Amino acid sequence: MSQKVKIGIIGTGGIARAHVSAYRKLPFVEIVAVADVIPGKARQFTELEGLKDTAAYDSHTELLAQDLDGVSICTPNVSHHRTAVDSLRAGKQVLLEKPMSVTLAEALEMAQTARETGRMLTLGFQPRYDPNMKLLQDIVQSGRLGKVYYVETGGGRRRGMPGGTFISKKLAGAGAMADIGCYSLDMALNTMGYPRPVSVSAFTSNHFGTNPVYHPEAAKFEVEDFGVAMVRFENDLVLQFKISWAMHMDTLGATMFLGTDAGLKVTPAGSGPWSGVWDGAVGAMTMFHDDFGGHTSTNVPLIGHSLNLFDEKVRDFAEAVRDGRPAPIPGEQILIQQAIIDGVLRSAEARREVSVELPN
Structure with missing residues (x-):
């Protein structure tokens, strides 16, 4: 080179x-x-x-x-x-x-x-480059939560619908699921070591995108602006995934990991109508557990940093090219979340649970 x-x-x-x-x-x-x-x-x-x-x-x-x-x-x-x-x-x-x-x-x-x-x-x-994302992964994979059996992730903007190529089914494939939902899925799945999904039961809608009161390109709006899904995995883990570009609500709630020994609640950073999704940094982390015979909670100290997460993403790629390292975020891993999004769309259209099959 x-x-x-x-x-x-x-x-x-x-x-x-x-x-x-x-x-x-x-x-x-x-x-x-x-x-x-x-x-x-x-x-x-x-x-x-x-x-x-x-x-x-x-x-x-x-x-x-x-x-x-x-x-x-x-x-x-x-x-x-x-x-x-x-x-x-x-x-x-x-x-x-x-x-x-x-x-x-x-x-x-x-x-x-x-x-x-x-x-x-x-x-x-780029959210993976927040040091607190690594901290989250370390906590979950350390076993401190015990066996994690349920994860809830996603997010929503009160108003945050894009236009143009983002709302064309032919050009985008999916709407909020692919645009901002992919961040939520990566955050949760990477924390859990990317388990393999086996089935999805989902619902999607586009009540806001197709309404000219809320979107100037309503006549061209073809994708979902809201979606929710229950995903089952091979290891007796279930994930509830919910995402919204627009809604009459301030939040769809925090991301949470429920374990047999403790639970962990995680909120995204940022504020305002375009925030509330996992396309940025960690805002706060709280562990819920029992101690001294009673319920207690612990605020997890976050790692302070001034990193530009987007710049870190590009730098990691460039250094991997220079040094001959493997892909920092390999496509084979993201293939799993692509299979989940595909399952969400198929399930929503069929109005029933569908299987997710991936080659070994």
């Missing part, structure tokens, strides 16, 4: 600007190329971002033909599958923005391609 890690960015929407900002803070990284399917948009992006020495292309295939070590994929959901598979087959290491894909079949092919090519496919879940 050359002295500097050569990076390409595919897709030039708002999230791509955050990738540029993060890469610029890494002296060992060079942004070599940018691509976007809209003619001229990549060149416009390089000019706006001051990337005067960066090549611009109107297709990801042109970009992938260049001498690059890795790529950031910042395209709409519908493009994740094809762009990631092509990037892996072109020998590039891949940082893919969430969600992994539109369908489970696509996610399976992406994970399989990463295995076959020996290239890295890592997913962009």
Whole structure:
């Protein structure tokens, strides 16, 4: 590998600007190329971002033909599958923005391609870089809660519905489930070591998104703005998953882990109508347990830090490329949550419990 890690960015929407900002803070990284399917948009992006020495292309295939070590994929959901598979087959290491894909079949092919090519496919879940997420995982996996038998996670915005590609079933695949629900699932599943799901029973609706009183693109709104599901896992664990882009309520409650010896309540950081979901940091953690013959609770001291979690995500990927390390957040892991989201959508449509089957 050359002295500097050569990076390409595919897709030039708002999230791509955050990738540029993060890469610029890494002296060992060079942004070599940018691509976007809209003619001229990549060149416009390089000019706006001051990337005067960066090549611009109107297709990801042109970009992938260049001498690059890795790529950031910042395209709409519908493009994740094809762009990631092509990037892996072109020998590039891949940082893919969430969600992994539109369908489970696509996610399976992406994970399989990463295995076959020996290239890295890592997913962009920056909340994992909050040191308190690691603290949470350490507490649960230490056994202090005893056997964890029930987990409840999710979150809701009183008003927080996006538009454009996010509300098209063809382009996004799913709505709130994939957009913000994937963060909640990763937070809970990673804490539990990503157990394998066996069935899902779910309900979804879009009462707010399809109502012009609440959304300016109501006539084009095709995905769910609310969903709830009960997920069963192989190890006698159940998870209640709930998510909402809009609701007449201030919160859908905290995340909780119920164990035979103790319980743990975790709340997200942030405030305001767009907060209340697990796309950021930990706000507070409380353990509930019995001691001295009575009920008691302990506030878990949080780890203070000033980390920019998004920057940490990009840095970890770039360093993994430079050092030859495995994927920080491997696609094979996120495949499990993709299977859950797929199960949620199938169950909601069928109005019954459905099985979740994953290859070994």
